[in-house]
Amino acid sequence: MDTVIQTVDLHKNFGRVKALDGLDLEVHKGEIHGFLGPNGAGKTTTLRILLGLARQSSGSASVLGMNPWADAVELHRRVASIPGDVSLWPNLSGGEAIDLLSRLRDGAVDHAAYKERKHHLCELFDFDPGKKGRAYSKGNRQKVALISALVIDAELYLLDEPTSGLDPLMEAAFTREIRRIVRENGATVLLSSHILSEVEQLADRVSIIRAGRIVDGGTLDALRHLTRTEVSFAQDSVDTHALAALSQVHDLTVVEGRVKFGADSDRVHEVLPLLGTLGVKGLLVAPPSLEELFLRHYGDTVAQTVPQIADDGGTHHRRHRAAAAGA
Amino acid sequence: MGALWILYRQRLRRDRWQIIVWILSIGGLALLAVAAIAKSFGDDATRAQVLQLATAAPAILVLRGLPRGPALDSFTFFEIFAFLALLAGLMNTFMAVRHTRAEEESGRAEIVSATAAGRWAPLGATVLHAMVANVVVAMATALGFIAGGLDPAGSLVAGLATGAVGFAFLGVGLLASEFFSTSRGANGISSALVMVAYLLRGFGDATGQVSPDGMTMTAAWPSWVSPIGWGQQTFAYTGNRWWPLLLPLALGAACTAVVVALMARRDVGASVLAGRSGRANARPWLRGSFSLALRLQEGAIIGWCIGGLATGLLTGSLGAAIQSSITSNPQITAVLRGMIEAQGTSMTQLLVAALFEVAGILAAACGLQAVLRLRQEEAAGTAEPVVAGSVGRMRWLGSFLGLGTVSVVLVMAFTAVGAWASLVASGDTSGSAGEVWQTAVDQLPAALIYLALPAAVFVVWPRATIPAGWALLGIGVVLGVYGGMLGLDQRIRDLSPFTHTPVTTSTGTDWSGGFWMLGIAVVVTALALAAVRRREVGTA
Numbered sequence: 001m002d003t004v005i006q007t008v009d010l011h012k013n014f015g016r017v018k019a020l021d022g023l024d025l026e027v028h029k030g031e032i033h034g035f036l037g038p039n040g041a042g043k044t045t046t047l048r049i050l051l052g053l054a055r056q057s058s059g060s061a062s063v064l065g066m067n068p069w070a071d072a073v074e075l076h077r078r079v080a081s082i083p084g085d086v087s088l089w090p091n092l093s094g095g096e097a098i099d100l101l102s103r104l105r106d107g108a109v110d111h112a113a114y115k116e117r118k119h120h121l122c123e124l125f126d127f128d129p130g131k132k133g134r135a136y137s138k139g140n141r142q143k144v145a146l147i148s149a150l151v152i153d154a155e156l157y158l159l160d161e162p163t164s165g166l167d168p169l170m171e172a173a174f175t176r177e178i179r180r181i182v183r184e185n186g187a188t189v190l191l192s193s194h195i196l197s198e199v200e201q202l203a204d205r206v207s208i209i210r211a212g213r214i215v216d217g218g219t220l221d222a223l224r225h226l227t228r229t230e231v232s233f234a235q236d237s238v239d240t241h242a243l244a245a246l247s248q249v250h251d252l253t254v255v256e257g258r259v260k261f262g263a264d265s266d267r268v269h270e271v272l273p274l275l276g277t278l279g280v281k282g283l284l285v286a287p288p289s290l291e292e293l294f295l296r297h298y299g300d301t302v303a304q305t306v307p308q309i310a311d312d313g314g315t316h317h318r319r320h321r322a323a324a325a326g327a
Numbered sequence: 328m329g330a331l332w333i334l335y336r337q338r339l340r341r342d343r344w345q346i347i348v349w350i351l352s353i354g355g356l357a358l359l360a361v362a363a364i365a366k367s368f369g370d371d372a373t374r375a376q377v378l379q380l381a382t383a384a385p386a387i388l389v390l391r392g393l394p395r396g397p398a399l400d401s402f403t404f405f406e407i408f409a410f411l412a413l414l415a416g417l418m419n420t421f422m423a424v425r426h427t428r429a430e431e432e433s434g435r436a437e438i439v440s441a442t443a444a445g446r447w448a449p450l451g452a453t454v455l456h457a458m459v460a461n462v463v464v465a466m467a468t469a470l471g472f473i474a475g476g477l478d479p480a481g482s483l484v485a486g487l488a489t490g491a492v493g494f495a496f497l498g499v500g501l502l503a504s505e506f507f508s509t510s511r512g513a514n515g516i517s518s519a520l521v522m523v524a525y526l527l528r529g530f531g532d533a534t535g536q537v538s539p540d541g542m543t544m545t546a547a548w549p550s551w552v553s554p555i556g557w558g559q560q561t562f563a564y565t566g567n568r569w570w571p572l573l574l575p576l577a578l579g580a581a582c583t584a585v586v587v588a589l590m591a592r593r594d595v596g597a598s599v600l601a602g603r604s605g606r607a608n609a610r611p612w613l614r615g616s617f618s619l620a621l622r623l624q625e626g627a628i629i630g631w632c633i634g635g636l637a638t639g640l641l642t643g644s645l646g647a648a649i650q651s652s653i654t655s656n657p658q659i660t661a662v663l664r665g666m667i668e669a670q671g672t673s674m675t676q677l678l679v680a681a682l683f684e685v686a687g688i689l690a691a692a693c694g695l696q697a698v699l700r701l702r703q704e705e706a707a708g709t710a711e712p713v714v715a716g717s718v719g720r721m722r723w724l725g726s727f728l729g730l731g732t733v734s735v736v737l738v739m740a741f742t743a744v745g746a747w748a749s750l751v752a753s754g755d756t757s758g759s760a761g762e763v764w765q766t767a768v769d770q771l772p773a774a775l776i777y778l779a780l781p782a783a784v785f786v787v788w789p790r791a792t793i794p795a796g797w798a799l800l801g802i803g804v805v806l807g808v809y810g811g812m813l814g815l816d817q818r819i820r821d822l823s824p825f826t827h828t829p830v831t832t833s834t835g836t837d838w839s840g841g842f843w844m845l846g847i848a849v850v851v852t853a854l855a856l857a858a859v860r861r862r863e864v865g866t867a
Contacts, residue, residue: 015601048437048594048595051440051441052445052446053437053440053441053446053594053595053596054594054595054597055592055593055594072440072445072446073330073443073444073445073447073448076441076442076443076444076445077443079441081441083434083437083438083441085434085437086434086438087433087434087435087437087438088435089341089435090706091341092341100333100337101438101439101442103333104330104333104334104439104442104443104444104448105442105443106443134706145438148438
């Protein structure tokens with residue numbers, strides 16, 4: 001399998017702060033690679049080094065066989081990227097910004113195919129390219145970056161939290177487009193995110209970064225053990241023996257008057273009938289946040305997140321995303 | 328199409344109006360200067376008289392230039408070149424910062440550098456853009472002089488000197504952008520350096536060697552460390568020397584080379600001087616719109632106060648230098664100085680008046696910035712949470728205007744302290760040291776006008792606030808400060824607040840103009856405060 005991105009013992013220091021601390025990342029050709037980690041873990045720093053916008057303090061990085069710092073211009077002709085924080089020119093319209101960025105990437109964009117593709121993407125993302133940059137909301141600024149990245153085909157896509165600020169409909173459109181470019185063009189995608197569900201939907205393989213180094217990685221199936229849904233309900237003299245016997249239920253405990261256990265995320269529904277028969281009260285079903293996963297697997301203290309009712313899981317995720325600055 | 332060309336065109340498009348305004352202002356001012364001088368100082372004898380007065384009381388030279396004979400063309404160059412070069416310098420520093428540091432700060436450089444443009448095309452396009460602009464400025468200046476009837480060859484030298492000084496400051500602006508992490512910091516330091524270059528050559532010119540006829544001067548060394556001074560050394564019309572132009576061009580090129588070397592080592596968005604990390608907890612006094620204004624403007628206020636202090640300190644040292652300077656013809660000088668002093672003005676008073684005029688402009692600019700900050704706050708969206716909180720719009724506007732008033736007073740206070748200390752230290756005997764306080768107060772009304780007018784613009788036409796604010800100040804300076812020496816019509820000069828600044832002489836102060844301006848400032852401010860209640864906040 002061809003390696004598209006390879007970093008070996010990558011370090012990046014900002015003064016005394018170690019943003020990257022020996023990062024080894026490998027991305028293969030034709031895969032969608034999820035790059036997961038909490039805020040400040042070093043995701044954006046890694047992507048900036050891979051784009052040649054920042055230079056590593058030590059270690060090596062190779063992208064498409066090139067040194068990103070030295071061959072930045074050559075590399076950027078073959079790479080599309082979305083920055084973590086999109087900022088536009090206040091007096092240029094969104095359409096102008098897309099054209100400008102595309103011209104800078106490719107040069108020849110004035111042909112009909114480009115125009116058609118731009119028009120298609122604008123419709124797909126329900127984007128009005130005629131407004132001035134200063135008038136766009138966060139979501140619409142994000143769409144400018146999305147469309148600029150997708151409008152010209154590239155071999156490699158480096159996407160830094162690409163769906164931040166998008167509504168669920170647009171997220172779905174984005175997911176479809178990413179799948180399409182990988183299927184049709186055999187492109188490679190490195191998708192940085194702190195939203196587990198988004199990465200789960202798209203990625204073939206995942207690397208998890210914490211404190212500047214890769215702490216876990218592999219195919220999603222291999223990492224499936226990470227994604228346990230947390231279920232809890234009021235103890236209320238409910239007999240939990242039958243529950244503990246189920247194979248889908250793990251780590252059943254009773255804390256502060258509440259029964260808690262983890263269930264395999266893809267098999268939660270198999271547990272629900274029994275919960276119904278038991279007549280539990282105050283049921284909470286929370287998808288695991290990344291922070292909780294780190295807490296569970298690496299034994300560090302991370303701020304406790306408030307559990308949410310299952311139906312509300314989406315909100316739970318999005319709230320995390322809104323709170324996230326570029327990591 | 329190469330990335331360089333695309334980015335160049337993009338810069339041209341972004342700047343199309345700004346650049347036209349700059350070029351027309353500089354070229355138009357050149358033409359206006361010739362026309363006004365030809366009208367007011369029509370013959371060689373009149374001009375010779377002005378020059379002899381100026382060399383006898385060299386304080387005047389700070390705001391003018393280096394006398395090179397009474398002919399109309401060299402006299403025009405003497406009167407206006409330094410100011411044209413100052414404008415060209417500011418145009419270039421703003422341009423350099425706008426397309427380099429400001430882009431990196433906003434994050435736009437990030438998206439551009441992630442394309443095939445890479446790290447170098449944006450810098451290359453900025454340099455190309457500014458170089459083209461400087462050539463056009465040079466041509467516009469030359470054409471302005473030629474259209475006024477001056478010698479074409481000399482006009483070309485004068486024009487190219489303006490453009491070359493501009494190029495030197497392009498390098499300065501680019502270099503400042505490497506060092507500072509914010510465009511505010513880079514703009515502040517590089518425009519301050521333009522002012523320093525202007526004052527340095529003023530110092531050098533004022534302390535230069537006067538020829539026996541009192542109409543030609545050789546600059547002292549400070550002029551030789553200023554790019555604007557190098558431009559003057561071309562002696563356009565009288566000498567037409569080309570080689571001094573190499574100095575500003577070399578400075579611009581050297582700065583750019585250092586920039587390239589620094590950029591090759593740093594990340595996109597990083598700077599040589601790392602931005603300081605902020606405090607974890609707000610100071611206890613940060614609890615309202617006035618203290619927020621102060622917190623936002625404190626850096627700017629400190630900067631302008633340092634500028635005021637430096638201008639003040641210049642008074643004593645320049646005064647002493649002038650007193651002790653050896654004139655080639657002591658008798659004539661003594662007679663002329665006697666004539667000036669007979670009108671109730673001492674040499675030191677002239678100097679104080681000239682330098683406090685400069686300080687008054689600094690104070691007005693400092694106050695103006697406080698009002699402009701309102702618009703920046705609004706455009707950035709940070710005004711919204713403040714006004715959405717417990718702060719009413721009237722109090723919000725009032726707080727920034729109040730802070731503007733405080734900063735105007737502070738700048739003048741620092742100027743007065745500097746002038747007083749340096750005059751006392753230099754052993755000045757004219758009694759001017761005691762008058763600096765009054766002279767400082769004299770500058771306040773004009774500066775307050777520059778709070779009231781931009782505030783009114785901000786309420787009525789928010790998007791025009793920033794360009795209109797600086798344009799009003801620029802026009803005020805040209806008409807009020809340079810209008811007199813150019814011999815502009817009094818009715819036109821009366822349009823500028825600086826024309827009505829009270830002047831303190833030994834016989835007292837006439838504050839009639841001052842009271843009028845205070846009245847106008849109060850009325851306009853009151854109207855703005857009343858009207859802001861009817862205006863939406865946060866409109867684009």
